[in-house]
Amino acid sequence: MHGLVGLLAAALGLALGSFANVVIHRVPRGESVVSPPSACPACGARVRARHNVPVLGWLWLRGRCADCGAPISGRYPLVEALTALIFAGIGLAVGLAWELPLLLVLAFFTIVLSAVDLETRRLPDRIVAPFAALVVVSVLVVALGTGDLGVLWRSAIGAAAFGLFYFLAFLAYPRGMGFGDVKLAPVLGAVLGSLSWPALAVGGFAAFLWGSLAGVIVMIMQRRGRGVAIPFGPWMFVGAWTGIVAGAAVADWYLGVAGLT
Incomplete structure (x- = not known):
């Protein structure tokens, strides 16, 4: 069953990966993600349906516009393939669990918002707001599906804790943190809290650990x-x-080292 779920998730990931490219390209420019249809930015020619097939279309065109020959960024097939692979991995890992929609939502917006932030240094409200709405719906699905209403309390506590912490960090050092991070924080806190306390605690700490390591590497390179x-x-x-992925294991290790187990 997990294999079938993984396969179907991969197909969904390919389709959503194509849409992710539209969001990544258009939203920071203030454009609609619905219309007009996809077109070459160089010559304005509309992309034909047969060329709009995820990954395969780019390979068929050899990375160039069918009309003017202008290069098409390799980001497009990369985002599509990455979304499919991550969706497949999640499907294989959890199967038809109630948490599946929540994890797929998180995966999609991980790719979209990370790409936008890396390119523009922004986390647009037009992306974060739908992310938040879908997280609320997905958390409700988990709570009702599993019959564990404690999921809702953990999610609310996670959102409040992350939101308050990031807001205080922003007030303390506004040059080191954008307000977009503050608005994203409660959404991620809600996701992690709904899953488990270890996921919430480790996920919150790990963000600053990985961010600090990345900053050190950039300083060394520059x-x-x-x-x-x-x-x-x-x-x-x-x-x-x-x-x-590692919250439970890290929490168990820490409690063991601290002699609390």
Whole structure:
């Protein structure tokens, strides 16, 4: 069953990966994600349906517009393939669990918001708001499906804790954190809290750990001692996934080292 779920999730990931590219390209420019149809940015020619097939269309065209020959960014097939692979991995890992929609929502917005933040240093409200709405619906699905209403309390506590912590961090050092990070934080807190306390605790800590390591690497590469600014949104997502994948193991290890087990 898990194999079938993984296969179907991969197909869904390919389709949503194509839509992710539209969101990544258009939303930061203030454009609609619905219309007009996809077109070449160089010559304006509309992309034909047969060329709009995820990954295969780009390969068929050899990465160039069918009309003017302008290069098409390799980001498009990369996002599509990455979304499909991550969706497949989630499907194989959890199967038809009630948490599946929540994890797929998180995966989609991980890719979209990370790409946008890396490119523009922004986390647009037009993306974060739908993410928040879908998380609320998905958390309700988990709570009602499993019959565990404690999921709702953990989710609310996670959202409040992350939101307050990031807001205080922003007030303390506004140059080091954008307000977009503050708005994203409660959404990730709600996801992690709904899953487990270890996921919440480890996910929150890991974001700053990975972000700090990334900052050190950038400083070394640029040979600068300070003044290096990196987009933090992607590391918030990396931290969240660290909490989801390794939260329980890290919590057990920590409690064992501390002699609390």
